[in-house]
Amino acid sequence: MTSDPAIAVTGIACRFPGASDASAFWKLLLDGRHGASEVPPDRWTTDDWTNGSDAPRPPSRFGGFITGHSNFDHAFFGVSPAEASEMDVQQRLILEMAWHAIEDAGIDPTALAGSTTGVFVGMMSSDWTSMAMSSPAEMTPHRGTGGGYCMAANRVSYHLDLHGPSMTVDTACSSSLVAIHQAASAIRAGDIDTAIVAGANMMLSPALSVFYAESGLASTDGRCKPFSAGADGIGRGEGIGVVVLQRETDAITRSGLSYARILASAVNHDGRSNGISAPSMWSQIAVLESAYARASVNAADVDFVEGHGTGTVLGDMIESRALGKVLGVERSRPCLLGSVKGNVGHLEGAAGIAGFIKAILSIKNRVLPPSLFADAENEALGLSGKGMRLNDSIAKLPRTPIVGGISSFGMGGTNAHVVVGSPTDVRSPSRLSGTSVLTISANDDSALTSNVTALADFVDGVSPDRFNQIAYSTNIVKTGLRSRIAVAADTPSQGAAALRRAVLLRSGTASGRTPAPAFLFTGQGSQYPAMGRALERRCPVYSDRLREVVDAAADDLRPHLDRVLFDEDSAELVARAAIAQPALFAVQYALSAAFVDVGVRPVAVLGHSLGEFAASVTAGALTMSDALGLVSMRGTPMDSAAGAGGMLSVRADVSTIVAHVELDSTLCIAAINGPGSTVLAGATEALERAERVLAAYSPKRQRVTHAFHSPTMEPAASMLRASGIRVPPNATTVPFYSTLRGGEIDGADLTLAYWSEQMVRPVDYLGAMRALLADARPSHLIEIGPNGVLTTLARDIDTTGAERLVPMPGPASAGTEFAEVLAALYSQGTDVVWAPLYQQQHRTVRRLPGYRFDHDRHRLAGKPTLRFRSNVPAVESILDDTAVGAAHGGVSAESPLFTTATSVPDELDLETSICTLIAQLGGFETGEFTRSSRLRDDLGFDSIMAVRLGDRVNELLAPTPPIAVVDLADNLDTVGNLVDFVRHHTRTYPHTVILEGAN
Structure with a gap:
């Protein structure tokens, strides 16, 4: 059987319990630690799940929770605070993690715009949606788009302008692994070349915890103990994982950016088994056999399996039997078995991608971390007789190539298994040479400072032989945003110092026209021996053109x-x-x-x-x-x-020279170089006379023949x-x-x-x-x-x-000045084509630190917000529509914003009133935007908000004839353009009523 085309896993980003990123996650796994904790006070209390005397069985007080989930850089994604506060927290986290995963894959996320890149998200629940949609009276437009399952994927496609398939998959606990299968299938079918796959789960409500407790599936201490003698049920966890999948190409192979390869995958369903929520061993066997057959992998060659491993007695027993039927063949050493759920809990819709990320990191690092609770293996599973061993310590993975499998089973019966293997190992040797340019960009100057600092810290620790490649990587990955800095350097220490110096000296983002x-x-006369030799030695593009x-x-x-x-x-x-x-x-x-x-x-x-x-x-x-x-x-x-003669420069204009010397065939004007800079040429005797006569004008003989x-x-x-x-x-x-x-x-x-x-x-x-x-x-x-x-x-x-x-x-040129000019032009807006600046050995993309989002701008609630009411009708109508109050940076609901007046306003009143409307509808603080702010791209005014803004503007202008919505929409590019358009309208149709700022 012919194996499916290989797919490279090129990018990873994640936030799991006890681990804020992929590096921290890997350390958590290697250290054999877990991220479980007591339920944080901002999630739920006993009152949230009890109901008088009929209270259900209490859920565990423990689980795997992430921190900082309420932080979101809404401005980076062009989302207003009003909309951000009404978005499912899973949508917010997926947006940020998707950006990091794309960067980790060596891709500038902005470069994907217009491509057929697909987005596949696995989710089985949304506590946010359940809570936000529970009261129709509290519904707002942003809650509708903020809570839809489909929007978890669609948000990413919209922000990055991706035109490929975009979908959210819900197959319960197997959702994110099925999403990986769907993405890989689309790549193999030729529909897309790149896919962004995410899994998400957030525990904002105790509802599912109560369900597990009532169903007898919950662990007593809130922790999963996969395949362990102490297994007593499910311990819940939450988190976000994102991976980037790409069709494996020579370029990806050469770059070394592939963590691992997806060799094949398979998905099936239990059909009508012994219960819709009960697993089926026979279906699990079938999905395993299908996956390995598609990968053309013999069972004896599978080095490890990242099991589903919920830690329920029945689930572990059925899964181990299915694995034994497929992998229990004669082999030189047992297949290692483990499950990440012991570290982070059962992440439900994100469980599959958590196990997938653990597996590909294991392949990349050639070691398998221990599976927690493996020291007390459940002897009843009989793993040793099935060709397996529960991995209880860090295990080296010596075989080349490594082969591993990841299983995920959904409560409703959907099973998935993905086979992964070692990436093609092609070394990319490099030797330090030439001048490179480090580039970094951000959404604004504030974020630029933190990102430059992060890059400087990273560059400080780079091996000199990798420096040129790191610089080239910044040119490829970190150049697509509006606010930017570049510095030229020859070594890591120079680069780090130059970045820190650039931050201190920077006075603001270049704006206005692109450099021309x-x-x-x-x-x-400008020549000298070996002119340009320093640049020729350091700059391939100049050297090639000179040759x-x-x-x-x-x-x-x-x-x-x-x-x-x-x-x-x-x-x-x-x-x-x-x-x-x-x-x-x-x-x-x-x-x-x-x-x-x-x-x-x-x-x-x-x-x-x-x-x-x-x-x-x-x-x-x-x-x-x-x-x-x-x-x-x-x-x-x-x-x-x-009669060679010579030349004489004089600090005077032509009229001054003519007034002092006689010009003839022996002495003439050779060059007019400036308003007070003229060059004479002529015979030697004539130049000597002119030099004496023009002594007051700093004459200077030129070094010419x-x-x-x-x-x-x-x-x-x-x-x-x-x-x-x-x-x-x-x-x-x-x-x-x-x-x-x-x-x-x-x-x-x-x-x-x-x-x-x-x-x-x-x-x-x-x-x-x-x-x-x-x-x-x-x-x-x-x-x-x-x-x-x-x-x-x-x-x-x-x-x-x-x-x-x-x-x-x-002559004193160091050969770095050409790169310094490029850095200056890039910093001011020029889009430089960087590759020709580097030797071929340096044109390799390396992994860089992820973008530093500005989480200090707004800290949004982790649950749907409460409504705000005002006794001022004008205020209440706006707050009713936006559900934004003082807690989200808007205008206080207790402060009257408008009153009516009967005098024609001056233009300042009109601009202030329109800007106040924008602030209210978007939930912005005073001074958070300017006339040049783009309403859609910067302030998040989508079509819904544009219509509502049009309604408010027309109310503001009454009884002036209303502005047609389509005309208003055509002028929604910047705040200033909108104000000017409305101002023109008021001059055309003078009115007598205006809403003004009240004292």
């Missing part, structure tokens, strides 16, 4: 380029235009192309003299090879030009024109600002005649820069060259606040 950088390409252009050079030029770019002892070559100019072009092309490769695209480009060649390639006007040919042809005649951009260059320009070199310019795809023309030109104008004229005419950097700033309005000016020349010149120009960034700041 302009690229400024440096001219000749591309060097390899494209002519055979006689290539060795010189290699020496200039990589050898410190190349000063003589760097001074030669025929070598320096192609080398500068190579650096500029590689740097610009590297930025584009990582997703940083310019809104405009500008090149200073020689820099225009690489700028034209970035603009799409020339190909790299055509531009390189031009540059190579340009430099040679410059080297041989007679020729009088560039002067008539001296005309012979070289003539040679370039006469060469007939092929120049097929194209239309620009990025605006190109010419420093020859002083403004934007099209790529079709970049002819051979243009490039020849450019050699002898002055550079109008000031005019081109002013045009670029006016037209493109860049947010950043990025220097594309080996030194920070043009960004320095831009200091004297009004750049309208554009930030200057230098990714290669001269």
Whole structure:
């Protein structure tokens, strides 16, 4: 029989009694501890289950309870406090645990939007729903959506914008294992590639505890003792478990993110057995045989079974007999048996996923934790004669591959068994090298601080050889939210320190427009030996692009380029235009192309003299090879030009210079670099005279070999024109600002005649820069060259606040600056493509700490809230609809909110009144939102709340003609837009009645 395709278990998140996360859960298991405790006072008291003299049999005072279940970061999920307070606590916990499990799988949860990812939830009860729906008079819209079983899965699909199947499965105690089976079946069928599977159970009411007591199924001490001589019944527990399942691919195998593989699964039903609540051995045998047959696993190869193990005498007996019939074959060592219920209790609908998580953690760690109470095995079960041994201590799992099974049986007769095995073990070796960027994002600045701190603590403990992979993982998993920070670093200690420093220095989240950088390409004179070598050694994307252009050079030029770019002892070559100019072009092309490769695209480009060649390639006007040919042809005649002369920079404008010196064929303006920065070019004697005359304007001789951009260059320009070199310019795809023309030109104008004229005419950097700033309005000016020349010149120009960034700041460059620029751009809103920044060995996703939710924002009740009443009619009508009172951050029910007035309001009154309505309906505190807050995404105003808000706004405006609901809905994007829309409506239809804030 052919086995089913393997499915990888890539992500886990859980909260079980005594364990707040998967790491704590594993430690609890290894330590042989349990999470049982007395019933917390916020759950129930004796009065909740007694009824006079006819009181039922009392339930146990003990059980497995989790803590912190009332905490929920409603703002993170775009849920208003009013709605959050009326949601089943299981829905709230599943949302948070699903996010953590997806992150644990090495996936950015926001990246799943629009995918066919499926959500499958196992639940058999909802105390919240039973309590919230018990009184029709207390019903609210949010209670309806907050208590539905289907919503446990649908909430996850809605928040993450998932388009795959979304369902809640109820097969009693086997619910979550059946949900795993359903998810695996959907993956195998090709319906989906990824599934999020959850199991949930919360004990907010004593109802089921009383049922177990009345049925004689309850343990006397509230604890399950699976397969033990002391087994005396069920001890209840609660918790949430979530796993991520994915079709096993080469990428998942290489990443090492798979905890284990699902080899096969099977589900059946007892049919008409000896009672609807009694287990059937024959059906359990059938489901076991089916699962192992589908997995093509021999019974003798099963290393362990995570049993259902409720600790009831009848249940344990039937289950052990069924297991013995299937696994009781000749084997080299017994199959180990245990049940997690001894640690956390019977989690009912979540029982299956609790056992499943224990099993896959055991496979990943290659040890099986002890099963509690196993030291006193129930001899009547005869496990040794059935090929099994109750696991009473930590047991190594030596076989490769490991095979285990998980059983779960529902009270109504639905049985499930899942076969799991070792993941494909492919090592991903790594060696520390290069500069990496650590990224972290959060829902807002407050949450960002705690998440950055958590990441810094984690990075501090990372092995240096894993650091690049950890950084890459943050780029893949932690980049999708609005508020974000990035830092560049070479080592874990540097990264942790930089993260902590970034938190201290951060003044607020970047807002407004996404960064729109302009690229400024440096001219000749910025070169130096081995320019860019530090970056080439540390940055694969730059190194690859640099090698591309060097390899494209002519055979006689290539060795010189290699020496200039990589050898410190190349000063003589760097001074030669025929070598320096192609080398500068190579650096500029590689740097610009590297930025584009990582997703940083310019809104405009500008090149200073020689820099225009690489700028034209970035603009799409020339190909790299055509531009390189031009540059190579340009430099040679410059080297041989007679009467070389020189250049002189002066801190004065052109009119001042003209007033002091006479310009002629021996002395001319070569460059206008700023409002008070001009460069002269000419013969040596003429420059010396000008230097004396302009002594008051800080003249400075330039370190150049020729009088560039002067008539001296005309012979070289003539040679370039006469060469007939092929120049097929194209239309620009990025605006190109010419420093020859002083403004934007099209790529079709970049002819051979243009490039020849450019050699002898002055550079109008000031005019081109002013045009670029006016037209493109860049947010950043990025220097594309080996030194920070043009960004320095831009200091004297009004750049309208554009930030200057230098990714290669001269000979002292450490090679980290390119990554630092990327970090700065990402922090301010650029979506960077990170993979090219890393070597292939580093492009492996590793597990990271889960998102730190902001639980201090609101602490919501663990049970349905009580209603609030007011003797003020306007207040009461709103509170009746929202069931929100002072306890949930809303306006106090004792404080009048509105009165009626008969004067036309001013606009401040109107805005205040609308914002007060929003606060009431959503249960927000004063000042918790602003005009820019998005009503749907930030404040949770769904269609139901939008209709109710429309009704209240129209009541507010009466007797003005009402606003149509559809028109109001079209303006519900932000609070400010809604206020402005209503304000416009009031100006169109003046009214005389307004509800105003009362004193």
